[in-house]
Amino acid sequence: MSDDLAALRAALAARGLALRPEDEAAALATARFLAQAAALVRDAPQ
């Protein structure tokens, strides 16, 4: 299991949510896109 997937599973578990195996790939793709988005926002001049 990738570190990203483990982190996503853990974050969901902390909210009482579980990731179905059939949802893993798509949810992980969204999470990676959002991680890049958050980084772009974080690094933008405020």
Place this chain on the structure above:
Amino acid sequence: MIAPPVPSAAQAGAKLRDGRLTAARLLSLHRDRIAAVDGRVRAFWAMDPRADDAAARADAELAAGQDRGPLHGIPFAVKDMIDVEGLPTTNGSRAADPAQAARDAEAVRRLIEAGAVPLGKVATYEWGFVGPDPGLAQPPAANPWNLAHVTGGSSSGSAAAVAAGMARLALGSDTGGSIRAPAAYCGVVGVKPTRGRVPGEGIAALSPALDHAGPVAATVAEAALMLDALAPGAGAASRLAGSARGLTLGYARDWFAADPACDAGVRRAMDDAASALSLAGARIVEVPLPDYALMEAAGAVMIHVEGLRRHEASLRTRGHLWGRMATQTVQGGALLTDADLARAEALAPRLAAGVDAALERCDAILTATVLTPAPPFAAFGRGAVWTPMRTLPFNLTGHPALSVPAGLVGGLPVGMQIVGRHGDEAGILRVAAAFEAATGHGVHRPPL
């Protein structure tokens, strides 16, 4: 014979007032058209049981000399994320509360107050997030221009119903482009007003800072009539007569055309659109806008943090009833933090100021709504499909923005987005009306 598309609000209004048509008969024409084509389009999910009484009341009032204005007796459809009294608000989800709404959303109430007749509820992507998901209780609406292609969303049924001639007016909601993108894909007019201009009471929230409600309509004139009813004081319909002459329009070409995902046909359609407005008397200047990727990033962070917050409890207790696409989208936001949200919110005013600066150089901004025509359903069967568009930034900044038909690319519609100063819906509708009159794109209808 297949029932023809329903008449425009202006055509119907004239006949209602000189006695050649009744609101009851107009309602019947809508139902005939729905019966004829909606089996293929799948826009309508429920019919409003109050419609006959509302039409009868409209007729009685006109007979008694009481005229509520240009929407008197005109039917309208409502996206199924918006409360309509006596019907459940399904939000396109099996996990939604099945109870009937106790009262109309304020936007619906205002349209009824203006004399419009509530026709029924139309399709939405699940919770307004993402689609088309074939695994939901209702199959997704199809694009009337080519039934093998998607409508876009999430106001999928609003755009499909209007494009298919089953209604001239529909209410939609837009958190990242959910009115404008399906309007562009389906070849109709969609307006996202200034943030706060149309009340959100009774409309399912997705991301409160980004949520907007507004009209989907067959023509610019009808969108303006609807907006005037939804936002008293907008004064849009009375300003449509002005031409584009004397206007300075900023063309944000690089903002979309430089994206490798932009279809060459969309680029050509947009250049033709700018030329048409120039020939109609407008001065066209190129304007820069803030970095698109940054605007999209900030908006995406906000939608996903707030979306997960809002739906977390439902996912925990009723997650087995959710569709896969919405589940994957919402769960994908779990790694974002409150600090991410705070940074995105803090960035929004600076990005809005960048759009304001561009609008100091022009009366309105022209850019593409979507960067491709509507993709086929088949593409989604092979996994997630990125549908590039340029809509989310104006949910973030709150500027009014609309999509108006800008021609066909490969037989499918595309839209031009027109963005204005805060509160200036009338201004962007005026530009859209001038464009519609100059090109005739708005009169094309799908071959249903």
